[in-house]
Amino acid sequence: xNIQESLLEAIRQADRxxxxxxxxxWAAKHGTERMLTDVLDPMLSRIGDEWNTSGTFxxxxxxxxxxxxxxxxxxxxxxNKDVPVxxxxxxxxxxxxxEDDFHALGRKMVGTFLRTDGWIVxxxxxxxxxxxxxxxxxxxxxxVIGVSAMMLTTARNxxxxxxxxxxxxxxxxxxxxxxxxxxxxxxxxxKEVGADGTSGNALSAAGLFTxxxxxxxxxxxxx
Amino acid sequence: MNSIERxxxxxxxxxxxRRTVAPVxxxxxxxxxxxxxxxxxxxxxxxxxxxxxxxxxxxPDVLFGPFDFPGVGAAFGSELHWMPExxxxxxxxxxxxxxxxxxxxxxxxxxxxxLLYLREAIQRMAEEHRGQVAIxxxxxxxxxxxxxxxxxxxxxxxxxxxxxxxxxxxxxLIPFFVKLTNGLFAAGATFIAMPxxxxxxxxxxxxxxxxxxxxxxxxALAQLRGPVLVHHIGAPMLAHLxxxxxxxxxxxxxxxxxxxxxxxxxxxxxxxVLFNGPMSPRLPGLTADQVAQECRTMLENRRNDTRFALxxxxxxxxxxxxxxxxxxxxxxxxxxxxxxA
Numbered sequence: 001x002n003i004q005e006s007l008l009e010a011i012r013q014a015d016r017x018x019x020x021x022x023x024x025x026w027a028a029k030h031g032t033e034r035m036l037t038d039v040l041d042p043m044l045s046r047i048g049d050e051w052n053t054s055g056t057f058x059x060x061x062x063x064x065x066x067x068x069x070x071x072x073x074x075x076x077x078x079x080n081k082d083v084p085v086x087x088x089x090x091x092x093x094x095x096x097x098x099e100d101d102f103h104a105l106g107r108k109m110v111g112t113f114l115r116t117d118g119w120i121v122x123x124x125x126x127x128x129x130x131x132x133x134x135x136x137x138x139x140x141x142x143x144v145i146g147v148s149a150m151m152l153t154t155a156r157n158x159x160x161x162x163x164x165x166x167x168x169x170x171x172x173x174x175x176x177x178x179x180x181x182x183x184x185x186x187x188x189x190x191k192e193v194g195a196d197g198t199s200g201n202a203l204s205a206a207g208l209f210t211x212x213x214x215x216x217x218x219x220x221x222x223x
Numbered sequence: 224m225n226s227i228e229r230x231x232x233x234x235x236x237x238x239x240x241r242r243t244v245a246p247v248x249x250x251x252x253x254x255x256x257x258x259x260x261x262x263x264x265x266x267x268x269x270x271x272x273x274x275x276x277x278x279x280x281x282x283p284d285v286l287f288g289p290f291d292f293p294g295v296g297a298a299f300g301s302e303l304h305w306m307p308e309x310x311x312x313x314x315x316x317x318x319x320x321x322x323x324x325x326x327x328x329x330x331x332x333x334x335x336x337x338l339l340y341l342r343e344a345i346q347r348m349a350e351e352h353r354g355q356v357a358i359x360x361x362x363x364x365x366x367x368x369x370x371x372x373x374x375x376x377x378x379x380x381x382x383x384x385x386x387x388x389x390x391x392x393x394x395x396l397i398p399f400f401v402k403l404t405n406g407l408f409a410a411g412a413t414f415i416a417m418p419x420x421x422x423x424x425x426x427x428x429x430x431x432x433x434x435x436x437x438x439x440x441x442x443a444l445a446q447l448r449g450p451v452l453v454h455h456i457g458a459p460m461l462a463h464l465x466x467x468x469x470x471x472x473x474x475x476x477x478x479x480x481x482x483x484x485x486x487x488x489x490x491x492x493x494x495x496v497l498f499n500g501p502m503s504p505r506l507p508g509l510t511a512d513q514v515a516q517e518c519r520t521m522l523e524n525r526r527n528d529t530r531f532a533l534x535x536x537x538x539x540x541x542x543x544x545x546x547x548x549x550x551x552x553x554x555x556x557x558x559x560x561x562x563x564a
Contacts, residue, residue, distance in 0.1 A: 014383055014428050056462070060427045063379055102304060102312050105376045127304070127314075152504040152541050153309040185457065185504050185537060192508075 004043045011047065011065050014058075019068045023075070032079045040072050040116060048203035062202055063105070066112040073116065089118045093209055094137045095146040096124035099157045103150035106180060109202040110146060117206035130157075130164040137174055143216035144209050146177040155182050155193060162194025172219035175212035179205065226284035226356040230413065233496055233532055234450060234474050242522060243532035244556035246549055247416075247503065248277045249290035249361070250310060250539040255280055261305050264291050267343035274348050278356060281549050284532075286352065288345045288360040288412065290539045295363070295403075296371030298330040298337040308542040316374040321381055321388045323373075329395060332403035341403075342410045349411020359452070360412035362404050365396040365443050366421040366436050382421065382431060393439050401446040408449040414474060415447070418454040422467060425458030432466045440470050450474035452498065455482070457537035464490045480536050484525055493530070500534040500552070506544040511551035518555040 001009070003026050010019040026039060047065050051057040093114060097107050104126055111121045122140055124132060133145050145165075149155035158178055165174050178195040179202075190198040196215065199208040224232070224240040232239045252273020253263040262269045274286045293313045297303050300317025318327060332338045341360070348358050363371065369378040369392055382389045404415055420426050422436035444451055453460075453467055454477040460467075461482040467473070468491050475496030478487055484497055491497070501509070501517045509517075518533055525531035533556045540549065 012428075013430065016384060055459075056424070058424060058426060058428055060379065060383060060431060063376075064383060100304065100306050100309075100312070102314055103375070105379065108376065151309065151538070152507070153306060181457065182504055185502050186508065188508070 003039055004046065007039065007043045007068070008046055008050075011043075011061055011068060014060050014064045016064050016067050016071070019064070020071055023068075023072060027075070027079075032076055035072060035076060036116070040069060044069065044113065044116060044203060048201070048207075051201045051203055057201075059105075062109060065203070066109045069112050069116045090120075090210065091213060092120040092122060092140040092142045093144045093146060093213075094122045094124060094133060094140065094142045095148070096128035096133060097126045097148045098154055098161065099127055099129050101149045101151070101154035101157070101180075102126045103148070103180070106150070106202055107146075107148040110148065110179065110205045113203055113206055114146075114209060117209075119206070119209060130161040133161055134164050134168060134170070134174065143173065144175045144177055144212045146179070146205060146209065149178070149180045150182060152182050152186065152189075155180065155186075155189060158193040158195070166194075173216055175216045177205070177208055177212055225354075226282075227354060227413065230284050230357040230532075233530060234414070236494070236530060238529075242556045242559055243284045244553050245285035245357075245359070245498065245532060245534040246281070246283055246500070246552055247287055247290065247535050247539050248274075248281065248283065248549070249287045250542060251544070251549070252277045254308075254542050260307065260310070264289060264294060264311060265337075265340060267340055267347050270340075270344040271347035271351060275351060278352065280546065281553055283356070283553060285357045285359050285413075285534075286348055287416065288348065288358065288407070289341055290361045291341070292361075292363050292368075292371050292418075294337050294341065295368060298335045299327075299372040301372060310539065313371060313374070316372060316377070318373040320373075320377070321385065321392070324392050324395060327395075329399050332399070332406050338403060342406050345407050345412050346410040353411070357413040358411055359414055359416045360404070360407035360410075361416050361418075362400070362407065364417055364419055364421075364440055365393055365400045366439050367419065368396055368400065370420065382427070382435060386435065389435065397439065397443045397446075400443055405446075405448050408447070412449065414450040414452055416452050416454050416477065418456040419467070420456050422463055423456055423458055423460060424462035426456075429463065429466065432463050437466055437470075440467075444473065445471040447472050452477055452496075455479040455536065457502070461487055461490075468492070468495075475530070475532075477534060477536065480521075484521075484528075484531070488528060496530045496532055497525070497528065498532045498534040499525075500536050502537040503535045503540045503544075504537055506535065506548050507541050509548060511545070511547040514548045514551040515555045518552055519559065522556065522559045 111123045175196045178198045233243045255276035256273045293311045301313045302315040303311040304314035422432045452475045459479040459481045477498040
């Protein structure tokens with residue numbers, strides 16, 4: 001079994017310690033320079049595929065995957081002090097839970113997976129007002145805002161963010177990604193709240209952000 | 224046959240005149256009585272007035288006690304966030320770390336105002352509607368309560384990476400849960416609707432369900448003085464249903480609309496009641512005809528299953544759900560002539 005298969009199996013078993021031991025062994029043999037590109041990224045990509053297609057991946061397993069990703073980033077930061085681990089090659093993005101929403105777990109996992117994918121993540125936390133999202137995005141030069149909501153009631157508050165983006169003339173330039181449990185239960189809710197895109201799980205967020213970033217670049221807006 | 228006779232017959236497998244129908248209308252009572260939610264979820268009399276309005280408006284077979292698990296968290300010091308059209312949420316957990324549990328003195332269900340509210344709401348509803356309609360109390364099992372007390376991510380971290388620590392928390396919470404829940408039975412609850420997250424295949428692995436969730440549920444539920452319905456929490460439950468079958472005092476399962484009920488019946492056997500219905504968060508976006516059609520399809524699929532009842536799935540029915548959709552759900556169950564009897 002190769003390292004990715006073995007890691008995947010450890011995560012399926014929600015075995016963070018086992019995954020860490022596997023990474024230690026791999027690093028001892030190959031070094032840490034290519035750990036992100038050769039091990040972590042492909043493994044997360046496979047988990048994302050499995051989560052999307054099989055429907056058998058659990059929140060606990062995704063949480064372990066996020067922890068393994070965090071552990072790996074921390075290990076790389078420690079061992080390659082002169083080389084920036086978080087390249088930020090994909091640009092700055094803003095994430096947060098919408099006004100009235102306090103279900104942070106999914107958002108935190110999205111943040112971890114986005115950082116692993118090379119994004120500079122500005123996490124505004126829970127209960128974030130529409131104007132705060134837009135202000136931060138403009139401040140840091142983000143083209144994508146990722147908003148999380150767990151319940152129907154709070155998901156509807158995302159409409160205020162859509163309106164705020166449009167009101168400031170940033171339609172298209174500032175792309176709106178949404179996610180959370182309620183979007184899986186209510187097909188079409190993402191469109192209802194004015195989202196530019198949604199992803200079915202935390203791991204797919206990186207792909208969605210890439211797509212939305214590209215869409216944003218097609219729009220010429222002078223804020 | 225009145226509602227309480229109907230649901231008791233369904234639970235025991237006796238013949239019934241028609242299918243039981245049980246939309247979860249805890250929140251909706253506040254809308255019907257125009258009651259501010261901070262009052263509704265703090266004052267048992269206000270809550271009972273809301274449920275009386277639910278009964279008068281929709282005539283369901285089951286009235287639900289407060290669907291307010293953050294309120295239990297508040298009794299442990301969690302800070303609540305109030306919203307105008309939804310039950311409160313946890314803004315800040317009461318317990319930050321696992322170590323805090325060791326010195327924490329748990330609230331007494333018989334004296335803490337937030338916990339007494341739950342019991343007194345049930346008591347008022349039972350006194351007002353005794354012998355007419357079933358009263359379901361809503362309570363999380365011990366394995367899920369810590370999410371309301373220390374936050375979902377801290378509890379997940381504990382269950383995943385410190386199982387001994389998680390079991391220490393359970394040693395404290397099982398007696399609390401048993402006392403609180405038996406108090407709800409004593410107050411007049413017909414049964415307990417119990418959303419189980421930390422046994423759900425959407426949330427945890429089979430290993431966690433088998434080696435952590437199930438043993439805790441075995442111990443806790445065996446000490447209850449009434450029946451329990453295991454609730455799917457808004458995600459499919461079928462993949463772990465085998466691990467939940469045979470739990471003490473469990474009279475039925477509220478399944479997800481995406482679960483295969485024929486397979487579910489095969490797994491749980493002929494005894495437990497299966498509840499199923501459209502997911503609540505979808506209800507505001509459907510027409511009454513669509514609700515009726517979905518419900519008819521579900522009832523038709525379970526035509527020969529005498530222990531099947533219609534409900535709403537997932538969380539509470541949302542505030543903005545048109546009343547005609549709730550009427551349509553009930554009417555479909557009342558009009559359906561299946562092999563219920």
